Amino acid sequence: MEVTFQDITLAYPHQAPTLAHFTWTVPDGELTALLGPSGSGKTTLLNLLAGLLTPDHGRLLFDQVDVTHQGMGQRNVGMVFQDYALYPHLTVHDNIAFPLKMAHVKRAEREAQIRQFAALVRVTPFLQKYPRELSGGQQQRVALARALIQRPAVLLLDEPLSNLDAELRVTLRQEIRRIQQATGVTTIFVTHNQTDALQIADTITLLHHGQVQQTGTGHQLYHTPANLTVARFIGSPRLTTLPFAALAPALPDSLAARFASSATLVGIRSEALLATPTPIPLLTTQTMRLTAQDFLGRDIVSHLRWHQQDLISTALPPLAPGEYPLGLAAPGCYFFAANGRCLWTGGTDHAES
């Protein structure tokens, strides 16, 4: 089911509009991650989809059918909450059975479907247990089964991994991916965690201040960000920025001249600062002072100082503090206009148009 937000405006009383002329399309049958910091409007979008909120203006379409004014029960939206909201008084079996029971599905048919979905999410051994007897990950699977058994038009996952520990998080991420592909249900995965989004989603939509900043694959968002917000939000460690004027004298003349009037800010990914010599083509080589290195397992985060600017690199070997000639590679180097729009993405002129 394709979901379309059409020119939607929504304001809470006595506040600036949370969404203004918001337009967004979620492709059919895909897993779309809705990524954004808290307060970006993610929850508002979910509530609109679920029917908890009705927009002031605009339309919400499910496959070209206007559902803007349909109630929660009619839309057939499945939802998994952050802490699962499993009915505590019902066993796993009865929790999964709940939507079918409400729809008065015959017992034999019901049992067959429960078996099928319990097997899909792998909770068959726990069917007779109560939610409180299950671990977080198991509860999550049960919540998924309960949402899926009603064959929802859209499945909404509201920060489904944020209550799990790191290891379980990875497992469940893969599980959600597998289950989504097995069922082919259009899924919207809301998260503030870029790793979750990058790992799981077919496409990612980055939301900020109630506006879609960019929609694309994780690769597109990382390598060809549409604007500064996207470039800053995606990637770890965070993009370092410095004024264009500070870097311009070091850049090849043609490049510096071409963006002299339009660019105000340069963004540099941590992997774009390299030890020289390197076979990778470089924009420039500069002597920089290494002030400290943090050892984070596989990664080494090097803190650098160059012309009163702080820079970060993750591409340097262990080194003693001191001055080193370091190269700046074109990929991972972005120029931004004053309004934040990305003008140049390291030679892949994708965002230039």
Add this chain to the structure above:
Amino acid sequence: MLNPKPSLKTTLHALAYLAPLLIITVLFTVWPLLSAVRLSLATRSNFYTGRVTAYGWANFGALWHDPDFHRAVQHTLLFTLGVVPASVLLALGVALLLNRLPHCARFFQTLYFLPFVTSTVAVSLVWGWLFQADHGVVNGLIHTNIDWLNDPHYSLLALILLCLWQSLGFNILLFLAGLNHIDDRYLLVAQLNGATAWQRFWHVTWPLLTPTVILITVNALITNFKVFDQVYALFHGSAGPANADLTLTYYLYQKFYIENQTGLAAASGLVLFGLVLLITGLAGTYFHHWTRWLRKDAR
């Protein structure tokens, strides 16, 4: 000194802390209870000296043949088995409605709660006035001419109405607390699961409200086993016309303070005790089964 092993010393230490309450409990609960058992078995005794000269089952035999006692038991059972469920359901209904009220909920809560904090005597006097045969408000409202307080056919109903009304506010308050305790998201999920309003209530709200229902029911059982002051005040120191409003507690009072039949009073007290034990025990067993999901060792 974390987790010292239990020893004689630590046990005595703990006992010292428990002693004040233990002494009070033994002195004012256990000992009187044992005395009541002794008194109920005494067929000839002097209450003031405490000397008992003959023991036997005669007191219980007398109760067995006393029509007044039968009536008292009947009424008490009516209160516990009939009025209790009615008052619980009524309170639940009002609480559910109040819970949906966007404004003025506080105002209505206070309004409903007032009877509970008003003295029973004052409440009974006002109801006595409402129930008046000639110019009473109740008769005026339903266009009847019933002599509520002097007609043995209606006086029990009058008493029940008063008790219902008096306990309503407190039960509503407890139910509202219980309803507030239920996470809104369960109802939200149920709605997304396609449950109708009635299904949401029956499959989600009601089962999740169980702990509150148990609390209110047990509390109401205890209250309704002890109906006395309402009778006393509403019928000015009698048990209603032709003992039509006689309850077990009132019977006990009559035998002890008015007729000085201490043995009979003690025996009826023990019967009341047995009834309370039986009914709360039954309720407890039922609820225990009903709340399996609340316990960790479920199944």
